Amino acid sequence: MTVAALVGFARALRDAGVVADAHRVPAMLAAVDLLGVDELYWAGRLTLCAEPDDLPIYDRVFRTYFGNSTKRQPLPTAPTMPSMTAPFVGGTPGAAGDDEEEGTVGVSTSTVEILRTRDVAALTARERAEVRRLLALLTPGTAPRRTRRRRPASRGEVDARGTVRALIRNGGEPTALRRRGRLRRPRRLVLLVDVSGSMTPYADALLRFAHAAVRLRPTRTEVFTLGTRLTRVTRAFRHRDPDAAQTAAGAVIPDWHGGTRLADSLRAFVDRWGQRGTARGAVVVICSDGWERGDPALLAAQVGRLHRLAYRLVWVNPHRGKSGYAPLAGGMAAALPFCDDFVAGHSLDALEELVRVIARA
Known part of the structure; x- marks a missing residue:
């Protein structure tokens, strides 16, 4: 079982909605190395799943990706997800030619500037497609806040314990003061x-x-x-x-x-x-x-x-x-x-x- 195949499996889980992020993938690789390929199912389940709702998705993707045997060499590609039909939730459908306009979106820079101020309820199918592309480029994120946790920093309060540990490691010789600052995380x-x-x-x-x-x-x-x-x-x-x-x-x-x-x-x-x-x-x-x-x-x-x-x-x-x-x-x-x-x-x-x-x- 190659590392590329295991990383491909984690990518397939992310595409299916499981948060198998960069912190969990190394843990999964270490678990597989420790337990062996025969315990791949449990190694991945225990490290890549974050909540109970992840379990049925994990089982489905595991069966799709690896088949009936984990010893078979899988292709490091994500499986095809089943298609589902959702009701139309966009603006009022345009004229009869809207379906043909959906296929190709070629909008000039001046047109984009006009679209920025247009009411999305009044857009044609082609204009909606361009606005959707621009919406995907937005980065809505909250400002960071200071948490109670602290980490080493170049400035801030003196880390007395860290400084004493550094003195001990240096045999009592004077060393630079260790400092720590508040960890910052974005708000939910x-x-x-x-x-x-x-x-x-x-x-x-x-x-x-x-x-x-x-x-x-x-x-x-x-x-x-x-x-x-x-x-x-x-x-x-x-x-x-x-x-x-x-x-x-x-x-x-x-x-x-x-x-x-x-x-x-x-x-x-x-x-x-x-x-x-x-x-x-x-x-x-x-x-x-x-x-x-x-x-x-x-x-x-x-x-x-x-x-x-x-x-x-x-x-x-x-x-x-x-x-x-x-x-x-x-x-x-x-x-x-x-x-x-x-x-x-x-x-x-x-x-x-x-x-x-x-x-x-």
Whole structure:
């Protein structure tokens, strides 16, 4: 069993949504070297899987990649993933010639500049394809924060223990003072995307924005969809390809283009995820037009709970970028006092502004 074959297996797991990152692959190689090829299944399972949801994916990819016997020399390529059909979540379909335009995207620089300010709900199929390509280039990431952990540094507080250990190693001879500083890590990013019927023209762009965030920091980003219920789609968005991620998400979201129950969905998030650590100290982004069928006071209560948990709460409303808009809808008016930032999400320029808002310290 070659190292290239084992690395190819880890790459196949990443393509399927398992976080088999650069820290886990060396551990897997060391486990295989220690246990032998006959125990390859357990060596990989114990080192490459990070959570219980990874196990069925690991079993499926293992069978596809290695077949019935691990002693057979596999090809170091990722297996073909099964195709799934997702509902259309982009803007309003264009004219009859849209299908022909989808195949080739050749857009000049001046056209790209025009597309940056265009409302994504009014784009043709060809323009949507170009905007999707540009969305994949975004890097939505949070600013780093200081943790309690410390590491060796060139400046900072004196590391007394490290300095004494260095003196002992040098036989008591004077040595330079050892110093240490706080370890810095990016804050967790949580995106809650409304996929109800009123958000249909914008859901595709916002979900592709979420995919770009997951691709940048897969272990520090969580994505949920809101509608008539709460659905976690982080695992689906760990596919590297944006189209494959959208397809996988479409297979697990049961309420595409349905009704809106924001208060119930946010309460489910806070109860099941937010209070358990997902939202604590995180930058939380809610992407919704604020239409709520229930009591706006209930929505305000849940947004207030979320605001108290999060480091910052950002609300993205695609209608904010339109001329004459005012946040007068019951749900939006009730939630706005608890939001730290209120931004638009109707165009590529607006989403680039959202990147800067998320990265703000």
